[in-house]
Amino acid sequence: MKRIILLIAVFAVLFNIDTVAQESGTINLNKVGLDSLRKVFERNTGMGLFYKMDYGEDSITLSIRTTQSGFINDLSREFEKIGYSITRIGNSIFILKGIGILSDLPAGYFSGESTESVSGDHLRAVTYSDNSARSENKIYRIGDPNISHSESRALLRGYVKNLDSGEPLAGVSVMVEKPHSVVTTDAFGFYRMIIPKGEITLVLKGYGLEDSRLMLEVYGDGEIDIFMKDKVYPLKGIVLTAESTQKMRSTQIGLERVRIDRIKHVPAAFGEADVMKIVLTLPGVKSVGESSGGFNVRGGATDQNLILFNEGTIYNPTHLFGLFSAFNPDVVNDIELYKSTIPAKYGGRISSVLEINSRNGNSNKITGSAGLGLLTSKFHIEGPIKKEKTNFIAGLRTTYSNWILGLLPPESGYKDGTASFHDVTLGLNHKFDSRNTLYLYGYYSGDSFNFSADTSYSYQNMNFSLKWRNMINDKHNLVVSSGYDQYSYNTEEKGNPVSAYNMKFSIRQMFLKTNFNWLIDDKHSVNYGLNTVFYNLTPGVLNPLGGESLLTPKRLSDENALEMALYISDSWSIADKFSVDLGLRYSLYSAIGPANYYKYGDEERGESSIIDSVKVGKGGFVKPFTGPEFRISARYSFNDDLSVKAGFNSMRQNIHMLSNTSSVSPTDIWKLSDANIDPQRGWQAAAGVYKNALSRRVELSLEAYYKEMYDYLDYKSGAILNMNENIERDVLKTEGRAYGIEFLAKKPLGKLNGWFSYTYSRTQLRESGKKEVYNINRGDWYSASYDKPHDLKIIANYKFTQRFSVSMNVDYSTGRPVTIPISKYYYGDGYRLFYSDRNAYRIPDYFRMDFSINIEPSHNITLLTHSTITIGVYNLTGRKNAFSVYYDTSQGSKIQGYKLSIFGAPIPYINYNIKF
Amino acid sequence: MKNKYKYSAIIAFGLLVVSCITPFEPVGVRDIDNMIVIEGDIILNDTTKVIISRSLALNDQNKINYISRASVWVESESGIKYTATEVKRGVQIQYHIKTMGLNPSMKYKLCVLVSGRRYESNLISVLTTPPIDSIGYKTDLERMSVTFYVNTHDPLNSTKYYKWSFKEDWEFHSQYLSVFEYNPTTKRVNEITMDQNRYYCWGKGVSSSIMIASTAHLSQDRVFEKPLVSMGSSDMRVSYIYSMELTQMAISKEAYIYWENIRKNSDDIGGIFSPQPSEIQGNIKCVSNPSERVLGYISAAVVSKKRKYAYGVDMGIYTPPKNCESVNVGPENPVSIEELYLTGYDVVSYFEDTNESYWVTKRCVDCRVYGTKNKPAFWPTNHK
Known part of the structure; x- marks a missing residue:
């Protein structure tokens, strides 16, 4: 096993770092500066090294060849040669000019500690920054040249970290130019790749980071940690970005990754940087309307997206019934949306996976930020608890948003309401040694609001998770995560004392995910593992509220289910230009007793068609559903700037949201598949062309997809969704088909940066099965509520200087389909409305333009705090975009239609943020 | 102090201008009119009054399109017919059937014959209403x-x-x-x-x-x-004397769902979390042309009534x-x-x-x- 001497050199560019790998215990330093020496020394002996250098002496370099046990003696000898001595006081070694107090130490005195620190950290870190021109020509040796290996290839691994904060950098491309191979760092900033022996060039590219180029001389397996610097964006210049590389080289189709700094520059309603709203600006993602929670990916329903925040499943990712996302932008690092190729390790939803990752926290110093907006105040703090070992990050956000409800039109019914929300995020990571790291995450978000004095709502998300990352050996690592997710809501209605009630709903789930990653050779990288989720739902508890209430208390029996999935996938580089990703996931699911259910004689379920009543005992399987899911994708690169990809995905989903509103509401309940409700299934085939244009300044992509969905739930007219013990009688199996083409032009960097996307897509649904009488549109295809065929989005930012930039959004889409009255009749002494087929008409097209100015008054590093000011206008043109339509029948025979605009005017805002 | 003033000015501006309601005139709407609408609950302690009309286009400002010269009768489950007489009250046309005192333990149905087409409700049980x-x-x-x-x-x-x-x-x-x-x-x-x-x-x-x-x-x-x-x-x-004569009627669960749906379709539409509007088929069908859409739900009951007087001085808000x-x-x-x-x-x-x-x-x-x-x-x- 090769051990590599550790060297952390934060500002090591002035010194010659020429540390090379040696056998265990051997320390070989050549012409190192004192700062570097100190780090090595402290690491190996566990003792502190102190010195005070006069001007001119700080450039002293020395070379030493020693072992750990003899470090101090050898060091002492080297210093003596240049007229210094070392002195030990307690656990500290002082370097002094002249003759010291102590020149010799018993051999093995420190060996106990030394051994421990040997096993502690064996990573070599290379700092890389733009002014290290000399380092560009520096050759780093990997492996021991003295040990000959028969293999022609070696394994290189390590971490890529941020130079300033020490945080690991995810999504950085690590490339070998010849022969071409590329890997991307994972969420931990870790990379691992097979490289050819001999002299190679390693190129690192990351979004928002300075590109790095390292010369390696590879003798054998080894590790190298690389520090990258935040990019001071050149306002002009030619850059090949990591994102373009990644898009070109990976087999992924429909993966969108957005970093938080980009999110923060996008104008948003009320100036709140919004993690979820940015998702809506990506091609292929739509929502029913602004301020509606939930989003639709490539024709999928809102409940078909798996939203993961640090491994935990979030069931309601919004605050204020959809106006804001429930994630504190100061804590979030990036978001990843998988629209098409969903890795085999994810499952449980049929449309997409949205992964939101929080940052690990600065590992160098305590920093934080505070923000003041029109609606919310937020605060976050991060930093090391124990340097190099333990970091934390914590964020808190709260609101004073009651006034916002006053802005809503009286017709919305919420004008007299009050609302408040808060969220807390906590992250902690501890590095036991180079092989074991433990992560702890906590998240809580709570909302409570009442639309009138008599009705109040509240809902909470709560997640805890623990993640352990272990490097089994050089080529094999393991991530085990386990946690608890909870979502619950509570509704109170006390308008009428006799029927006043309190209703509760909750989902609890416990999960255990085990994921192995195995780099077999330079052609195969295999992921395999097992996911287990145990669900426990309380579908409804209804209790009388107050002494006068006559309400019959009712409690629907709990639903339990176990979902397991085994998966394996192989990223197989068949040739340099051609690679495939083959994944198989096998899903095993069953609702678990105790449970009682009815068997029905025919599709038209009701009291009269019951043929049997079944009782399932505690722990018994109600009805197992199993099936394979395929995740296949392939990539062919014509050259570095042009590639084509194709893929096929199939998915299964065992939990359904019950909602007959067109947007996500805080009282939507969820239902597990059981004997009478089948899991949803879906598949998607997609293909795309990716091109870098204009000297790689612009990335172009064109993707097309076709998708089908089965056993999606719709509802009969008059269906009761809450507190309904026989919900299977009110639901209708629905199937869907969606297709579309998405064009995206992205310019990630430069004075002008941002993206332009255009999507043409259709999504249609129809009631499944062969029936005599259909409930919805006679069994014909109809448009889904989020079927907006034309969709154009522009997100642009123009940097005049580093401190001053303007941003603009443009959002255009076809109006969404609605069901409107097409006839009226006089009945029961009033005019009544007769409605069209489901979604037969459309509201007017949507158009919105937002504008903001971002000012960062000072970048001076000596200042204690840094502030940023954002001034903007949401809906600049003030267009009254319709959210919904309704008709007034109280004016006699004149039936007037009205449209409700949520933000029917320009909304100016100002935000002030302080970083410290 | 000056900054504070600016800040609140922005908020006030925001308050004035946000959301709004504007008239909506959809384009290209294909109205459905001339659907037969049949109203007339069978009341066993009063006269049953049946109104037959046709639905109108949404923007049709004409008065209700009443149908005259229809044959209307209530038929008991034993086949006895109680025929209606046409009564004209101004522009309104009603069909009155003497159903007072019929046996409430029988089931009844309402039948209507309009220009050769026959419409029939299901056979309906009579519900008795508490006072x-x-x-x-x-x-x-x-x-x-x-x-x-x-x-x-x-x-x-x-x-x-x-x-x-x-x-x-x-x-x-x-x-x-x-x-x-x-x-x-x-x-x-x-x-x-x-x-x-x-x-x-x-x-x-x-x-x-x-x-x-x-x-x-x-x-x-x-x-x-x-x-x-x-x-x-x-x-x-509420100015001087107000009198309300309230009729209370027991209805079936199905009738409740039907009426609740109509109520939701006009009262609950357009909010942020409003349900999707939908139509529920009533309990009256065209037997000569089963695919014809007929609107209406017929119930049968013994109803109860009560009158209330309220005096303006007591209400005190006029x-x-x-x-x-x-x-x-x-x-x-x-x-x-x-x-x-x-x-x-x-x-x-x-x-x-x-x-x-x-x-x-x-x-x-x-x-x-x-x-x-x-x-x-x-x-x-x-x-x-």
């Missing part, structure tokens, strides 16, 4: 409104679904009592007796909103303070509108009274000796602008 316990009202002095409500219960716990409708009458007074009258023929002002007053008037109406309730989720079959109608402070119904303009005619202001009459003034007082008179906007003197002199037979006052 109305009380009708009351609540005054909200903050919003200056009065809300009438009903209390009822079924000691047998079997009704569970209720539907209400009411007829209302009210007495109101003009703002000025005048014992004079201008005669446009003689162009003179005459004194009149109190019997000829334009001061006491009556208005009447029927409920138009859908009032239903379910007690299925309660441990007792009790309806407590179910709101029926709300009136504001300028509503003449505020007369300040919309009266007056002109004093006399030597100092020699205006032509004919001119005044023609421009919408009415005389309040007149001094024959001096030929001085006092004129006020007609709507403030003549109550017939807002109602009629038709006093209901049951009215508790002796006003004429």
Whole structure:
């Protein structure tokens, strides 16, 4: 096993770092500066090294060849040669000019500690920054040249970290130019790749980071940690970005990754940087309307997206019934949306996976930020608890948003309401040694609001998770995560004392995910593992509220289910230009007793068609559903700037949201598949062309997809969704088909940066099965509520200087389909409305333009705090975009239609943020 | 301090301009009209009144399209037919069937024959309605409104679904009592007796909103303070005496779902979390053409009724509108009274000796602008 001497050199560019790998215990330093020496020394002996250098002496370099046990003696000898001595006081070694107090130490005195620190950290870190021109020509040796290996290839691994904060950098491309191979760092900033022996060039590219180029001389397996610097964006210049590389080289189709700094520059309603709203600006993602929670990916329903925040499943990712996302932008690092190729390790939803990752926290110093907006105040703090070992990050956000409800039109019914929300995020990571790291995450978000004095709502998300990352050996690592997710809501209605009630709903789930990653050779990288989720739902508890209430208390029996999935996938580089990703996931699911259910004689379920009543005992399987899911994708690169990809995905989903509103509401309940409700299934085939244009300044992509969905739930007219013990009688199996083409032009960097996307897509649904009488549109295809065929989005930012930039959004889409009255009749002494087929008409097209100015008054590093000011206008043109339509029948025979605009005017805002 | 001022200015701006409601005229809507609409619950302790009409295009401002010369009858499960007679009330056409005293243990159906097409409801069981316990009202002095409500219960716990409708009458007074009258023929002002007053008037109406309730989720079959109608402070119904004759009818669960859906389709649409509108098929079909869409739901019941009087002084919220303009005619202001009459003034007082008179906007003197002199037979006052 090769051990590599550790060297952390934060500002090591002035010194010659020429540390090379040696056998265990051997320390070989050549012409190192004192700062570097100190780090090595402290690491190996566990003792502190102190010195005070006069001007001119700080450039002293020395070379030493020693072992750990003899470090101090050898060091002492080297210093003596240049007229210094070392002195030990307690656990500290002082370097002094002249003759010291102590020149010799018993051999093995420190060996106990030394051994421990040997096993502690064996990573070599290379700092890389733009002014290290000399380092560009520096050759780093990997492996021991003295040990000959028969293999022609070696394994290189390590971490890529941020130079300033020490945080690991995810999504950085690590490339070998010849022969071409590329890997991307994972969420931990870790990379691992097979490289050819001999002299190679390693190129690192990351979004928002300075590109790095390292010369390696590879003798054998080894590790190298690389520090990258935040990019001071050149306002002009030619850059090949990591994102373009990644898009070109990976087999992924429909993966969108957005970093938080980009999110923060996008104008948003009320100036709140919004993690979820940015998702809506990506091609292929739509929502029913602004301020509606939930989003639709490539024709999928809102409940078909798996939203993961640090491994935990979030069931309601919004605050204020959809106006804001429930994630504190100061804590979030990036978001990843998988629209098409969903890795085999994810499952449980049929449309997409949205992964939101929080940052690990600065590992160098305590920093934080505070923000003041029109609606919310937020605060976050991060930093090391124990340097190099333990970091934390914590964020808190709260609101004073009651006034916002006053802005809503009286017709919305919420004008007299009050609302408040808060969220807390906590992250902690501890590095036991180079092989074991433990992560702890906590998240809580709570909302409570009442639309009138008599009705109040509240809902909470709560997640805890623990993640352990272990490097089994050089080529094999393991991530085990386990946690608890909870979502619950509570509704109170006390308008009428006799029927006043309190209703509760909750989902609890416990999960255990085990994921192995195995780099077999330079052609195969295999992921395999097992996911287990145990669900426990309380579908409804209804209790009388107050002494006068006559309400019959009712409690629907709990639903339990176990979902397991085994998966394996192989990223197989068949040739340099051609690679495939083959994944198989096998899903095993069953609702678990105790449970009682009815068997029905025919599709038209009701009291009269019951043929049997079944009782399932505690722990018994109600009805197992199993099936394979395929995740296949392939990539062919014509050259570095042009590639084509194709893929096929199939998915299964065992939990359904019950909602007959067109947007996500805080009282939507969820239902597990059981004997009478089948899991949803879906598949998607997609293909795309990716091109870098204009000297790689612009990335172009064109993707097309076709998708089908089965056993999606719709509802009969008059269906009761809450507190309904026989919900299977009110639901209708629905199937869907969606297709579309998405064009995206992205310019990630430069004075002008941002993206332009255009999507043409259709999504249609129809009631499944062969029936005599259909409930919805006679069994014909109809448009889904989020079927907006034309969709154009522009997100642009123009940097005049580093401190001053303007941003603009443009959002255009076809109006969404609605069901409107097409006839009226006089009945029961009033005019009544007769409605069209489901979604037969459309509201007017949507158009919105937002504008903001971002000012960062000072970048001076000596200042204690840094502030940023954002001034903007949401809906600049003030267009009254319709959210919904309704008709007034109280004016006699004149039936007037009205449209409700949520933000029917320009909304100016100002935000002030302080970083410290 | 200066900064603070700026900050609040931005908020105030935001408050003024955010969301809004604007008229919506969808384009390309293909209206469906001429669907047959059949209304007429079979009432066993009253006359069954059937109304047959056709649906109208949404923007059709014409009056209701009543169908005349239809054959209408109620048929019992044993096949006995009770035929209707056509009754014309103004523009409204009704078909009256004498169903008073029919056996409530039988099932009945409503049948209609319109231009050769036969429409039939399902056979419907007759439900018996418990009596109305009380009708009351609540005054909200903050919003200056009065809300009438009903209390009822079924000691047998079997009704569970209720539907209400009411007829209302009210007495109101003009703002000025005048014992004079201008005669446009003689162009003179005459004194009149109190019997000829334009001061006491009556208005009447029927409920138009859908009032239903379910007690299925309660441990007792009790309806407590179910709101029926709300009136504001300028509503003449709360000015003097208001009378409501409430009809309570027990309905089936299916009927409740049908009416609840219609109610939601007009009242609950357009909010942020509103459900998708949908249509529910009623229980009446065209038997000659089963694919024809027919609108309506027929119930059968023995109903209960109760009348409630409410007095303006008790409700205490009425505020007369300040919309009266007056002109004093006399030597100092020699205006032509004919001119005044023609421009919408009415005389309040007149001094024959001096030929001085006092004129006020007609709507403030003549109550017939807002109602009629038709006093209901049951009215508790002796006003004429």
